Amino acid sequence: MRQSSIIDIISPVMAGPSSSHTAGAVRLGLLAKNVYNAKPDKVTFKLYNSYALTGKGHGTDKGLLAGVLGFSVDDERIKNIFDTPEAKEIEYEFEFLEDFNRHPNAVDFIFEGGLNFTVSGDSVGAGEILVTKINNFSVNLNGKYNTILLVYDDKPGVISKVTGLIQADNVNIASLHCDRSGKGKDASMCICIDGDLTKNCLNALSDLKDMYIVRYIRKLEK
Amino acid sequence: MNNVNTFRQLYYTCKEKNKNIYETALDYEASQGENSEYQIRLQAKKSLDAMKDAIKIGLNCTEPSPSGMSGDDCDKLQKSNVKSILGTTPQKIMAYALATSEQNLRMGRIVACPTAGSCGIVPAVLIAYAEDNNISENEQINALITAGEVGRLVANKMALAGAVGGCQAECGVASAMSAAALTQMRGGSVKQIINAVALALKNILGLTCDPVCGLVEIPCVKRNPFLAIHAVTASELAMADIISKIPIDEVVDAMEQTGQLMSPLLKESSQGGLAKTKTAIALEKNILK
Numbered sequence: 001m002r003q004s005s006i007i008d009i010i011s012p013v014m015a016g017p018s019s020s021h022t023a024g025a026v027r028l029g030l031l032a033k034n035v036y037n038a039k040p041d042k043v044t045f046k047l048y049n050s051y052a053l054t055g056k057g058h059g060t061d062k063g064l065l066a067g068v069l070g071f072s073v074d075d076e077r078i079k080n081i082f083d084t085p086e087a088k089e090i091e092y093e094f095e096f097l098e099d100f101n102r103h104p105n106a107v108d109f110i111f112e113g114g115l116n117f118t119v120s121g122d123s124v125g126a127g128e129i130l131v132t133k134i135n136n137f138s139v140n141l142n143g144k145y146n147t148i149l150l151v152y153d154d155k156p157g158v159i160s161k162v163t164g165l166i167q168a169d170n171v172n173i174a175s176l177h178c179d180r181s182g183k184g185k186d187a188s189m190c191i192c193i194d195g196d197l198t199k200n201c202l203n204a205l206s207d208l209k210d211m212y213i214v215r216y217i218r219k220l221e222k
Numbered sequence: 223m224n225n226v227n228t229f230r231q232l233y234y235t236c237k238e239k240n241k242n243i244y245e246t247a248l249d250y251e252a253s254q255g256e257n258s259e260y261q262i263r264l265q266a267k268k269s270l271d272a273m274k275d276a277i278k279i280g281l282n283c284t285e286p287s288p289s290g291m292s293g294d295d296c297d298k299l300q301k302s303n304v305k306s307i308l309g310t311t312p313q314k315i316m317a318y319a320l321a322t323s324e325q326n327l328r329m330g331r332i333v334a335c336p337t338a339g340s341c342g343i344v345p346a347v348l349i350a351y352a353e354d355n356n357i358s359e360n361e362q363i364n365a366l367i368t369a370g371e372v373g374r375l376v377a378n379k380m381a382l383a384g385a386v387g388g389c390q391a392e393c394g395v396a397s398a399m400s401a402a403a404l405t406q407m408r409g410g411s412v413k414q415i416i417n418a419v420a421l422a423l424k425n426i427l428g429l430t431c432d433p434v435c436g437l438v439e440i441p442c443v444k445r446n447p448f449l450a451i452h453a454v455t456a457s458e459l460a461m462a463d464i465i466s467k468i469p470i471d472e473v474v475d476a477m478e479q480t481g482q483l484m485s486p487l488l489k490e491s492s493q494g495g496l497a498k499t500k501t502a503i504a505l506e507k508n509i510l511k
Contacts, residue, residue: 006370050436057437
């Protein structure tokens with residue numbers, strides 16, 4: 001059982017009206033932005049189920065865009081986000097869908113630009129979020145830990161090399177989640193850590209053989 | 223330090239060390255290594271300031287919510303010239319609860335304490351009482367930490383989300399937290415505070431979450447002043463040494479079970495209760511299109 005803290009109970013300070021549909025949406029946007037880690041040309045937001053049905057009244061669309069633009073959950077500009085200069089700098093589009101295989105509060109971010117990336121996540125209640133999929137890989141990101149996302153060739157020994165490099169950086173692994181598209185095909189690793197990783201360690205990870213994608217996804221501010 | 227995961231453990235730890243609830247809570251969090259006393263006090267101060275700002279803005283605003291269904295109730299209450307039978311502090315509590323809830327609808331800045339839908343309850347009780355009784359900022363922070371500890375202990379057993387436990391888990395818990403904060407500020411003992419929590423929670427068991435049009439609006443806005451006054455009742459009874467015959471930890475277990483037994487139609491899905499009344503369906507047609 002995860003212990004909650006008093007801080008979770010008496011915060012966040014946020015723009016209303018809903019922790020799941022507004023603050024959760026901003027946090028999903030912020031985490032998706034941290035995953036993409038570049039300025040996109042265009043973002044398409046696909047909102048599902050309750051997010052699609054009641055999102056407008058809760059400002060879910062505004063929250064998602066605000067997050068992608070880097071606004072924090074308590075920013076009062078969220079209310080008028082479509083009119084901000086930041087919003088006018090990118091192209092964006094919303095789609096409202098129903099899919100009962102998805103979480104009631106699910107969203108896909110489709111980033112287009114130098115790199116194309118799809119990030120999927122759910123707002124799981126009380127402002128807590130979970131990014132569940134990045135491109136085709138299942139992940140488990142809640143924004144509470146700095147996280148390393150790796151995509152590589154599914155070969156023996158990669159996990160050991162990676163964890164060895166992280167250990168050499170004197171960093172503790174809080175959780176490790178692996179997935180692959182098939183035996184010997186693309187594999188992914190999602191590593192949540194305590195503390196921060198050095199640039200050298202990240203470079204060493206990028207230099208590993210058979211490594212395609214190395215992303216360092218920063219945790220969200222409280 | 224011993225575990226503090228239940229109210230029973232909290233009570234005995236306070237008793238053994240001769241400490242208040244907020245002191246034990248701060249010691250416990252520090253012992254867990256995640257948050258220092260300084261960090262928690264800093265967040266409490268930040269939250270308290272944001273609560274006061276929301277009240278101040280909300281009291282003077284009549285801008286309607288995006289749906290157009292609400293936004294002027296706080297103004298109406300303040301302008302009422304009917305003599306209140308409750309007295310000035312409870313009147314103030316109701317006005318502050320409406321002010322905050324209406325600010326929430328306008329996408330204003332509020333504190334989710336514990337959730338956005340229940341954001342008016344703790345600030346209303348805490349700040350109205352503090353203003354009328356010259357409670358120092360430091361004591362207000364202590365009261366907010368006491369409330370936070372109550373929320374934390376309930377959250378250890380069940381998620382504070384309408385979709386999981388119904389409104390009892392949102393406005394109900396906010397009311398219990400407020401009862402604790404109020405009893406703390408009134409100089410109540412640890413036992414009295416814990417009984418105030420038990421009495422508040424016990425008397426909202428079964429409260430459903432059936433928001434009209436799926437928006438945090440009807441009945442949420444007006445439910446905030448109701449459950450703020452509910453907290454006052456709990457504190458009044460507890461200060462008179464009235465005891466909850468069912469101990470608080472068992473009340474929380476009952477609340478969790480009640481939440482599980484509650485139909486999903488009544489848990490933030492807007493598929494039953496008030497959300498499916500004739501009027502709600504008509505509103506839905508007008509608003510969501």
